[in-house]
Amino acid sequence: MNVNPKLRMTKQRQLILEELRKVKTHPTADDMYQILRKRMPKISLGTVYRNLEILSETGIIQKLEVGGTQKRFDADTSTHYHVRCAICGRVADLHLAPDMNVEKEAAKLTDFQILRHRLEFIGICPECKEH
Amino acid sequence: MNVNPKLRMTKQRQLILEELRKVKTHPTADDMYQILRKRMPKISLGTVYRNLEILSETGIIQKLEVGGTQKRFDADTSTHYHVRCAICGRVADLHLAPDMNVEKEAAKLTDFQILRHRLEFIGICPECKEH
């Protein structure tokens, strides 16, 4: 699991990874903080931010840059798409087969070197649909 | 131009619209503020934010929720996709034909009511490529 030999598996980091793997809700850093405090009351928000950042840099988890004001995190590092509720901001997975062909198409139309793509759907979730 | 009869075309609003239409760089609110101050030194950042918000709510301009920490704005309200530089954050248009079919596909796979989609490419821009 340690991609980088300098990474230490502290109690905090382990707990963050463990809890993130439990949820399917694509939590924000503060969501994680609230969850983690139940099991480790003295954990600090700074530690949560630092670890989510480090874990996503090493590729152990994924940082989601979906719309909205906060970043979200996902323990599922496979390429997959998301739907975001325009009203409440909730994010869910959408298991549409990733279309890698669009990257080739895009490469023809730009002088940027294409690395990857993100496809995000915006919609209204069942809860918000019924007011 | 006035979609909403209550909207007034103040000097500030007019200037914001005029300058946004001139650039093709998808500026952030602060980028706009820097541009606008050259022609109207006393304009306030709050006014820039308020107007960009109002203009995008009425559909006169478009608010882009691309990755990164700041929102960006675009006077081109047509559906089109973007490439963002992973290094410097620059955003450029990518005139790939919009694929409305994916929304139908997505609708089959979720209980969210799909409203629209966003496709964003992440890459490295020519300037950053040559360090």
Next chain:
DNA sequence: GTAGGTGCAAAAGTTTTGCAGGCTG
């Protein structure tokens, strides 16, 4: 004249960082 808009400044929300001490490997 009136109600929407402005500038200014303070506040709010999110994320980052400096520091002194703690713990992992």
Next chain:
DNA sequence: CAGCCTGCAAAACTTTTGCACCTAC
């Protein structure tokens, strides 16, 4: 036992908002 990591708090950064005055219509 070196140096990565933590908790805490302050700071940084982005965006929103309250207020008194202003101005487009």
